[in-house]
Amino acid sequence: MDALSPARIDLAPLEEMVGYNIHILDLLLYQAFYERFADRAMTPGMYSALLAIRHNPGIRHGTLADALLIQRPNMTTLINRLDRDGYLERRYTAGDRRSIALHLSAKGEKAVDRMQTLLQAQDTKATAALSEKERKTLLLLLRKLAAGLRQGA
Amino acid sequence: MDALSPARIDLAPLEEMVGYNIHILDLLLYQAFYERFADRAMTPGMYSALLAIRHNPGIRHGTLADALLIQRPNMTTLINRLDRDGYLERRYTAGDRRSIALHLSAKGEKAVDRMQTLLQAQDTKATAALSEKERKTLLLLLRKLAAGLRQGA
DNA sequence: TATTGTTATACTCTATAACTATA
DNA sequence: TATAGTTATAGAGTATAACAATA
Numbered sequence: 431m432d433a434l435s436p437a438r439i440d441l442a443p444l445e446e447m448v449g450y451n452i453h454i455l456d457l458l459l460y461q462a463f464y465e466r467f468a469d470r471a472m473t474p475g476m477y478s479a480l481l482a483i484r485h486n487p488g489i490r491h492g493t494l495a496d497a498l499l500i501q502r503p504n505m506t507t508l509i510n511r512l513d514r515d516g517y518l519e520r521r522y523t524a525g526d527r528r529s530i531a532l533h534l535s536a537k538g539e540k541a542v543d544r545m546q547t548l549l550q551a552q553d554t555k556a557t558a559a560l561s562e563k564e565r566k567t568l569l570l571l572l573r574k575l576a577a578g579l580r581q582g583a
Numbered sequence: 584m585d586a587l588s589p590a591r592i593d594l595a596p597l598e599e600m601v602g603y604n605i606h607i608l609d610l611l612l613y614q615a616f617y618e619r620f621a622d623r624a625m626t627p628g629m630y631s632a633l634l635a636i637r638h639n640p641g642i643r644h645g646t647l648a649d650a651l652l653i654q655r656p657n658m659t660t661l662i663n664r665l666d667r668d669g670y671l672e673r674r675y676t677a678g679d680r681r682s683i684a685l686h687l688s689a690k691g692e693k694a695v696d697r698m699q700t701l702l703q704a705q706d707t708k709a710t711a712a713l714s715e716k717e718r719k720t721l722l723l724l725l726r727k728l729a730a731g732l733r734q735g736a
Numbered sequence: 737t738a739t740t741g742t743t744a745t746a747c748t749c750t751a752t753a754a755c756t757a758t759a
Numbered sequence: 760t761a762t763a764g765t766t767a768t769a770g771a772g773t774a775t776a777a778c779a780a781t782a
Contacts, residue, residue, distance in 0.1 A: 439650045440638045443699065444631060447706040448718065449612045451725040453627070456609040457652045457773095458732040459602045473748080474606070478597055485593045491764060497592045499610045501751060506765055528758045528763040546596065553600040559731025564724055565601065571713065571721045572604040578712025579611040610750095626771080644741060654774060659742060681740040681781045 448575075462556045466548075472541070475500070477549065479508055480517055480534065480542050488521075488531040517541055601728075615709045619701075625694070628653070630702065632661055633670060633687065633695050641674075641684040670694055 444450040463474060472480075478498055483489055495505035509532070512518050517538035521531045534542065557565050597603040616627060631651055636642055648658035662685070665671050670691035674684045687695065710718050 439635065439642065439646065441635060441650060442638065443634055445726060446722070447703065448710050448721060448725070449616065449627070449706050450631065451722060451729065452605060452608050452612055454652060455605050455725060455729050455732070458729060459605055460773095462732060463602065474602070475749085478603065481596055482592065482594060485595065489592065492762090493592065497594060499607060500749090502764070503752085503766075504750065507749095526759070526763080528756095530764075550600065553602050556732060557601050557728060559728050560724065564727070567720065568601060568724045568728070569599070569604060571717055571724070572601070572608055573598060574717070575710060575712050575721070576604065576608050576611060579608070579615060579709060613750095628772080645739090653772090655741070656743075656775085657773065660772095679740085679782070683741075 459556055463552065466552050472545065475508060476512060476517075477542075477545055479505075479512065480538055481546070483518060483532045484534050484539065484542050487533050490529050490531065494532065512538070612709055616705065619705050625698065628661060629665060629670075630695075630698055632658075632665065633691055634699070636671060636685045637687050637692065637695050640686050643682050643684065647685065665691070 460474070475498075479494065482494055482497060486494075491505050491509060492502055494500075495502045498505075500508065509518070509520070513520060516535055519533045519535055521533055523529055523531050557568075560568065613627070628651075632647065635647055635650060639647075644658050644662060645655055647653075648655045651658075653661065662671070662673070666673060669688055672686045672688055674686055676682055676684050710721075713721065
């Protein structure tokens with residue numbers, strides 16, 4: 431310990447910014463995620479994509495990319511990995527032969543089933559510092575903020 | 584548009600998770616940040632470091648890294664960039680010759696002055712979807728959640 | 737033996753331009 | 760000419776191991 435270096439740090443101006451707090455929380459929640467899912471067989475991004483495909487079978491690459499805020503080239507990479515690992519199928523549609531409909535495979539369905547329970551438990555555990563009411567308020571405010579930003583700040 | 588692909592996407596299970604919403608917001612806020620500061624002369628990380636150093640002059644690398652959740656090797660890279668660009672000084676302390684005290688240069692002080700106003704305005708603008716009361720509630724909940732996670736979830 | 741800062745390295749995520757095949 | 764998906768590529772962020780200097 432260096433006596434000249436402040437022991438307790440003053441981050442006051444940063445902590446008044448929503449953006450800073452969101453970023454720190456994103457890092458903390460990723461850490462918590464990986465502490466539990468240490469094998470890293472599936473990343474949060476992979477899981478989000480699988481869950482979105484399950485609830486929207488036949489969704490196309492581009493639509494999925496827009497929804498999850500992932501660039502299309504990066505979505506291709508993500509889908510390639512999930513395809514290679516056998517979690518989904520690309521079905522070429524009859525109407526427009528450019529577009530591809532995404533569907534979960536049996537393995538994908540099973541993987542989502544298994545992970546969904548674990549992940550919801552993890553999310554609940556990670557937010558244990560909040561009461562149930564606070565958690566709901568937080569979700570409401572986060573979604574409201576996101577909606578405002580999505581439609582052009 | 585492919586009629587077989589859902590036009591409106593159902594992300595219900597994801598949107599119930601705090602972690603997902605935080606991640607999406609982090610992406611959206613970074614986008615908003617870069618739309619305004621398109622030149623990218625300074626990244627949010629660089630700015631956060633400068634601001635923290637200003638409010639905690641003489642802080643050491645490691646302490647700063649811990650506070651901002653940046654790994655020490657990556658903090659070295661960040662500090663190198665800020666040093667090269669003349670925003671700060673590394674002062675070797677007399678007591679412990681391993682440790683380095685970080686201080687802003689005159690250029691660094693000036694840069695922080697200029698950016699702080701812009702960034703706070705940007706943060707306010709990005710959160711315009713919320714009322715002032717909602718914004719305060721959100722900040723409170725975010726900090727509470729972060730504190731809980733930092734001291735071990 | 738432990739700590740501070742560093743180097744080297746690798747992996748993920750993100751972003752942009754350019755390509756193909758279809759429309 | 761525009762669109763869907765792809766390829767290639769570059770950059771930033773993040774993570775771990777190992778090192779030198781110092782304690």
